[in-house]
Amino acid sequence: MRQVFHLDTSQVPTHWYNILADLPVEVPAPRSAPRANARTNGTVPGVDGEGGDADVEANGHGTPVRPQLPLSMYRQSIGRTRHVEIPGPVREEYQRWRPTPLYRASRLERALDTPAHIYFKYEGTSPSGSHKINTALAQAYYYAQSGVKQMVTGTGAGQWGTALSMACLPYGMECTVFMVRSSYRQKPYRGTLMRLNGARVIESPSMETEVGRAALRADPDSPGSLGIANAEAIEYASGRKDARFSIGSGENHVLLHQTVIGEEALLQMEKAGEFPDVVIGAMGAGSNFAGIAFPFYREAMQDHPGTRFLAVEPDACPKMTRGSYLMDHTDYSGVTPMVKMYTLGHTFTAYHIHAGGLRYHGAAPIVSAMYHEGLVEATSYSQSRVFESGMAFARAEGLVPAPESAHAVAAAIDEAVRAREEGRERVILFGLSGHGLLDLSAYEMHLAGETVDVVPTDEQIQASLRPLIESS
Ligand SMILES: *Cc1c(COP(=O)(O)O)cnc(C)c1O
DSSP states (O other), X not given: OOOEEOOOGGGSOSEEEOGGGTOSSOOOOOBSOOBOOGGGTTOOOOOSSSTTEEBOOOOSSSSOOOOOEEHHHHHHHHOOOSEEEOOHHHHHHHTTTOSOOEEEOHHHHHHHTOSSEEEEEEOTTSXXXXXXHHHHHHHHHHHHHTTOOXXXXXXXXXXXXXXXXXXXXXXXXXXXXXXXXXXXXXXXHHHHHHHHTTOEEEEESOSSSHHHHHHHHHOTTOOOOHHHHHHHHHHHHXXXXXXXXXXXXXXXXXXXXHHHHHHHHHHHHHHHTOOOSEEEEEOSSSXXXXXXXXXXXXXXXXXXXTXXXXXXXXXXXXXXXXXXXXXXXXXXXXXXXXXXXXXXOTTOOOOOOSOGGGOOSBOOHHHHHHHHTTSSEEEEEOHXXXXXXXXXXXXXXXXXXXXXXXXXXXXXXXXXXXXXXXXXXXXXXXXXXXXOTTOHXXXXXXXXXXXXXXXXXXXXXXXXXXXXXXXX
């Protein structure tokens, strides 16, 4: 029997947790910071292209881009309020599947013959199959409130596009998704899922934008990249008055929205009568890691010093373990404002790996600042270790982890094995950020012995970092 720690629907958190209220470290401001429009006087008026939005303007790259945030969400990204109320309609949407279950992985413990207690918080029960819908719903709500009619985004592996397409439905908004061509073709069901939710899915590079046309002129067979897809989405949205580009991770407000995960997990661990010695999450740009870790960080500061927080990245995209803490752009085309983060350089192109959601070049500014101060740790794993861990977990627990989530599984297994070797109990909590049922082709390739472990060389990393170091 597997122990599960359920909560009632009424126990869905009423507030998100803003770690900026408690961090003992400074998170440097973006260069070319977003500015709130003074004329709006604190209200969120209808969209007039300028009015209620906090414009984020490009710096020095010619075309101005404006991934405008509604004022309400812009405030969340800089605010110091510790507990931010979740709007009623968003909480109601959460209640359709939240609280998500927290399980004890007893069979995995037995398979590893470990004295450690392993717990996992499972976000794969969400309608989109991962944690990303927690912020997608919040963002769709705030954009709809400010008069936006269409959400536009880029998606790599497809998890974010799926989440946003679903999140637009309750608010009657249109959704346009530029999906990286290689994923579009390798994972056709992701595209199907988005389309059946009413989204328009465009293979990127496309002929719909200048960025896309240029990429296709340069290489008609371009497999695309998340950088190009996002650049297309930004261009597409900025040419339409009532459309906005939305981003699924990294930003302060996105991390905030994901803290529902950790707030629930806190209550569930309390039911289990334990507090974790280590909290583990897979690291893309940091939203699911922050989501589970930050509320535990708050409690640990008070009552549990010595609690560890471990972010897990792929060997192929080691921004924290091998990158540098520098000002860098969050997008490949270099049109967004610069933020201080652990980065491999915005022009770094990670090898293709199945955990597409972890191929992002940088780590969220908040997580980066914490890592810089030693408040969180980071580690990295090869693809084969990740798939082996994902399969071991599936056989023990009957759930197939998304390849991204399997990174957290690998680290949890290592912690449990170390507990065995050291002959002591240890309480391990990890975030299982999504299910892998639409990623079976990746598992199939691994079973066929086709997994390739690729690691960038120091020279490759230096090549994309050098321009940043020279200009800083
Ligand atoms: C996108 C994704 C991640 C990584 O993104 P973060 O923003 O770092 O959480 C991890 N797991 C799954 C299932 C994802 O879809």
